[in-house]
Amino acid sequence: MSAVLDSHLVVQRGAFRLDIALTIGAGEVVALLGPNGAGKTTALRALAGLLPVDAGQVVLGGQTLDEPSRGVFVPADRRPVGVVFQDYLLFPHLSALDNVAFGPRRHGVGKTAARLRAAALLERVGLIEQARRKPRQLSGGQAQRVALARALAVDPVLLLLDEPLAALDARTRLETRAELHRHLGEQPGATLLVTHDPLDALVLADRLVIIEDGRIVQEGDAATITAQPRTDYVARLVGLNLYRARAHGHTAVLSGGFSLALAEALEGDVFVAFAPTAVALHPRQPEGSPRNTWPATITGIQRHGDNLRVQLAGAVDAAADITPNAAAHLNLMPGQVVWAAVKATETRAYPA
Incomplete structure (x- = not known):
């Protein structure tokens, strides 16, 4: 053209x-x-x-x-x-x-x-x-x-x-x-x-x-x-959580030292992204299939379409989208400590 x-x-x-x-x-x-x-x-x-x-x-x-x-x-x-x-x-x-x-x-x-x-x-x-x-x-x-x-x-x-x-x-x-x-x-x-x-x-x-x-x-x-x-x-424009990290195989290390498990192996400086809908919240540390988990404090809760968007502060600051029913079940409120979890298969990594 x-x-x-x-x-x-x-x-x-x-x-x-x-x-x-x-x-x-x-x-x-x-x-x-x-x-x-x-x-x-x-x-x-x-x-x-x-x-x-x-x-x-x-x-x-x-x-x-x-x-x-x-x-x-x-x-x-x-x-x-x-x-x-x-x-x-x-x-x-x-x-x-x-x-x-x-x-x-x-x-x-x-x-x-x-x-x-x-x-x-x-x-x-x-x-x-x-x-x-x-x-x-x-x-x-x-x-x-x-x-x-x-x-x-x-x-x-x-x-x-x-x-x-x-x-x-x-x-x-x-x-x-x-x-x-x-x-x-x-x-x-x-x-x-x-x-x-x-x-x-x-x-x-x-x-x-x-x-x-x-x-x-x-x-x-x-x-x-x-x-x-x-x-x-x-x-933020496209609605994703985004982090800069250093990848070694299936592991990406963020600037603060926290490690995220990746679905694909990469080497060197990368961006790691995942959607707020990929973040699950739990009252205690989840067990089971391998996933990224970390404790986080709720800093805000807003209506986001049909769901609620929960802002989290912790080793990984993130936004999580959950249903109103899930929020009610967890009795979520600002200041509360929860466990966040993201499956490695839900992450997307690419060279920085």
Whole structure:
């Protein structure tokens, strides 16, 4: 897949430095994930032309948009880039139709032609009947679709989506996510989705790029990232317990000296991961088949879907998911000491 976007973004803001390379192919949707302060919005603003890079370059469709070493900088309004902002930023005094027609009009398209294009896009996103309504007369999901239509109206080579579903309630978010997935599948250019929501990323994106502290820490397709997280943030994102260890055969020794039995033999520095559902809790040390066991203190209990998530502190800090019935049987409460157990066959180890 040839790269539509080929960029190296270096932005210095006080003590914070963003330094990442981003490439996106034609028709590809890439999700940029990371915790607050990781640099996601800085990257989006740099690509949009709202923030110049201090070093590196932004090349889009073969055209250099930003390269400070050569004195090149194309301003935002001249870039073939469409942006859907988190709060949509629709013009409150314009109808949905005129909001969508605004971009083509700015690019020199006549009023009639711009409105015809806007009407076609509103038809595409299922909102032609709301064409005359102002933003305040639209629901959150409708406003999001108008913002998407407005971004697509300029035939963007690059479409930027900044937390596009964050402002929606849970039900509207579910419906709008499915609609957005369909529209992105029809987008011939490159798409970058900036989000902190792993579900949005997993559903909408072909590839995930995860940044922390202004650096890329992991990238790949969803299956690769969920199977082999490489940082605590990524592990939490995909719902796994993760540890760095030194492996010798079927044994992995953690930094504190605690040993975990592994299903497969490995040598050297490794990551060891297991799901919270793999952690069983017992009132006393269990006997029977070989497994990893350790005493742990309950530090918290929260509802997690249909189960309870129990936070454990001990030789191995971990999260365990158990049923409400199991919790009631064990009479669990914060401060209580229990025994945690994980079968070796439930662990997943891979080179660090």
